[in-house]
Amino acid sequence: MDETRGADGTAEAPETRPKGTRRRGAALVGAIHAAAVEETAARGLEGATMEGIARRAGTAKTSLYRRWEAPEDIVLEALHAAYPMEEPTPAADDLRGDLVRALRLMRDSFDTRPKYAQALMAVLVASWARPDLHERLYREVFDPRGERFTKRALLHYADKGVVDRERVTDVVADIGEAMVFKHMLDTMQPPDDAYLDMIVDQAILPAVGIDPRTLS
Amino acid sequence: MDETRGADGTAEAPETRPKGTRRRGAALVGAIHAAAVEETAARGLEGATMEGIARRAGTAKTSLYRRWEAPEDIVLEALHAAYPMEEPTPAADDLRGDLVRALRLMRDSFDTRPKYAQALMAVLVASWARPDLHERLYREVFDPRGERFTKRALLHYADKGVVDRERVTDVVADIGEAMVFKHMLDTMQPPDDAYLDMIVDQAILPAVGIDPRTLS
DNA sequence: GGTTTTAGCTACGGAATCGTATCCAACATG
DNA sequence: CATGTTGGATACGATTCCGTAGCTAAAACC
Numbered sequence: 007m008d009e010t011r012g013a014d015g016t017a018e019a020p021e022t023r024p025k026g027t028r029r030r031g032a033a034l035v036g037a038i039h040a041a042a043v044e045e046t047a048a049r050g051l052e053g054a055t056m057e058g059i060a061r062r063a064g065t066a067k068t069s070l071y072r073r074w075e076a077p078e079d080i081v082l083e084a085l086h087a088a089y090p091m092e093e094p095t096p097a098a099d100d101l102r103g104d105l106v107r108a109l110r111l112m113r114d115s116f117d118t119r120p121k122y123a124q125a126l127m128a129v130l131v132a133s134w135a136r137p138d139l140h141e142r143l144y145r146e147v148f149d150p151r152g153e154r155f156t157k158r159a160l161l162h163y164a165d166k167g168v169v170d171r172e173r174v175t176d177v178v179a180d181i182g183e184a185m186v187f188k189h190m191l192d193t194m195q196p197p198d199d200a201y202l203d204m205i206v207d208q209a210i211l212p213a214v215g216i217d218p219r220t221l222s
Numbered sequence: 223m224d225e226t227r228g229a230d231g232t233a234e235a236p237e238t239r240p241k242g243t244r245r246r247g248a249a250l251v252g253a254i255h256a257a258a259v260e261e262t263a264a265r266g267l268e269g270a271t272m273e274g275i276a277r278r279a280g281t282a283k284t285s286l287y288r289r290w291e292a293p294e295d296i297v298l299e300a301l302h303a304a305y306p307m308e309e310p311t312p313a314a315d316d317l318r319g320d321l322v323r324a325l326r327l328m329r330d331s332f333d334t335r336p337k338y339a340q341a342l343m344a345v346l347v348a349s350w351a352r353p354d355l356h357e358r359l360y361r362e363v364f365d366p367r368g369e370r371f372t373k374r375a376l377l378h379y380a381d382k383g384v385v386d387r388e389r390v391t392d393v394v395a396d397i398g399e400a401m402v403f404k405h406m407l408d409t410m411q412p413p414d415d416a417y418l419d420m421i422v423d424q425a426i427l428p429a430v431g432i433d434p435r436t437l438s
Numbered sequence: 439g440g441t442t443t444t445a446g447c448t449a450c451g452g453a454a455t456c457g458t459a460t461c462c463a464a465c466a467t468g
Numbered sequence: 469c470a471t472g473t474t475g476g477a478t479a480c481g482a483t484t485c486c487g488t489a490g491c492t493a494a495a496a497c498c
Contacts, residue, residue: 050268050344050348051266053269124350124351128266134340134343135265137410140410175420177420177421180401180404181397184397184400187407188396194350194356208389208391208429209397209429215428
C-alpha cells in the first residue's frame with residue numbers, strides 16, 4: 007500500500023532509494039527515461055506532465071527542467087534510447103524461418119516492455135495531429151535505425167533468387183508489421199508464436215508467390 | 223483572426239451563431255459531438271477537457287454536465303453516432319472490384335472526416351492502457367456495426383466457390399484493414415486509390431490463392 | 439581534504455480545469 | 469399567452485500543473 011495514485015486512478019510507484027543518496031548522470035537519466043515512458047503509457051502524450059514524470063522517477067521537477075523543456079522531449083529521447091537494435095538477419099537458407107524470426111524480434115521488443123510499446127503508440131497517434139512531432143518521431147526515433155524487420159529478409163532472398171524480386175514491393179514488405187500492429191490494437195496483446203506463423207504462412211509467403219505447403 | 227488558441231497553440235474555432243438564439247436537443251447534441259471529436263483529435267483523449275469541448279461547441283460547461291460525466295463519455299457516443307454504416311456488398315460477380323470498393327469505403331470514411339479518424343485512433347490507443355475503455359470501445363462503437371469491410375466480400379465469394387473457403391482465415395480477412403491502418407500511421411494520410419489497388423493485388427488476392435494477372 | 443558540479447528540496451504566483459451553484463432567458467407546449 | 473423545460477452565462481473554491489528561484493548537500497574531481 008505504499009503507492010500513491012494519480013488523478014485518474016493510475017498506479018504510480020515512485021522510485022524509492024535509501025534516503026541521503028543520489029543518482030547522477032546516466033543512472034539518473036535512465037530512471038527518468040523509464041518514468042517518462044511509464045507516464046506516457048498511462049496518461050498519453052498529451053496527458054503526460056513534468057510533475058508526473060518527476061514523481062514516477064522519484065526526482066525533483068528542477069532536475070527535469072535542467073535537461074529538458076517538455077515531456078515530449080524526454081519521451082522521444084527515451085524511445086530512441088530503447089529502440090530495438092537490428093539483429094542482422096542470420097541469413098541461413100531458410101526464408102520462412104527468417105521471416106518468423108523477424109516478426110518475433112518485433113513482437114518481443116513489445117512483449118518484454120509493454121509500457122514501451124504503449125508509449126510508442128501513444129506518440130505515434132499524437133503525432134498525427136502534429137506534423138512537427140511526426141517529423142521528429144521519424145527523424146529521431148525510427149530513421150536512425152535503418153531497415154526494419156521483414157523487409158531485410160525478403161530482400162535477402164530476392165537477391166538469392168528464392169523469391170521474385172518484383173514481388174517484394176513496399177506493400178508486401180509492410181504486411182508483417184501491419185498485421186502485428188493490428189493484432190495489438192485489437193487485442194491489447196502482442197501476438198503469440200502461432201499467430202506469427204499464420205501471418206507468415208497465410209499472408210506474407212503467398213504475397214511473394216510461395217505456397218508454404220511446398221516448403222516441407 | 224477571430225480564432226482563439228488553446229494552451230498548446232491548437233486552433234480552436236468556437237461555434238458562433240446569432241446571439242440571443244439557442245440550440246436544443248439533437249442540434250445541440252450534434253454540435254457537442256463534433257466538438258468532442260475535434261477536441262480529442264487535437265489534444266488526445268487524455269488531453270481533452272470538458273472546458274475545451276464546451277468552448278469548441280460554443281456552449282456552456284453546465285450544458286455538458288447535464289448529459290455527460292466526462293469527456294470520454296461524449297467522445298464514445300460521438301464515435302458511435304458517426305461510425306460508417308455498412309453498405310451491404312453489391313455482390314456483383316467481381317471479387318477484385320468488391321475488395322477495392324470495401325477498402326475505399328473504409329478509406330473514405332476517414333478521408334472525408336479526418337478529425338473523426340484521428341479521434342478514433344486516439345481512443346483506440348488510449349484504451350490500450352485502460353481495459354475498461356477498450357471494452358467500452360468495442361462494445362459501444364465497433365460491435366454494434368457487425369461484420370466489416372473486406373471479410374464480408376471474401377466470405378461471399380467463398381460461398382460462391384470463387385475462392386477456397388479454407389483460405390479465408392481471420393488473418394487474411396484482416397490484411398486490408400491492417401494495411402490501411404499502417405499506411406495512415408506512417409504517412410498521416412489515407413491511402414489513395416492506387417495504393418488500395420496494390421493492397422488488393424499484392425496482398426489480399428495472393429493470400430486467397432488468386433493471381434490478379436489471371437483476372438482479366 | 440577542499441573544490442566544483444549536479445541532485446534534491448521547498449516554495450511561489452500564475453494559469454487551466456474541475457465540478458457545482460445560481461440566475462436568467464430562449465424555446466416548446468398547450 | 470401562460471407555463472414548464474432546457475440551454476446559456478457567470479461565479480466560485482479546490483486542485484493540478486506550470487516554470488522559476490533559492491538553498492542545501494551528495495557525488496565526483498583534483
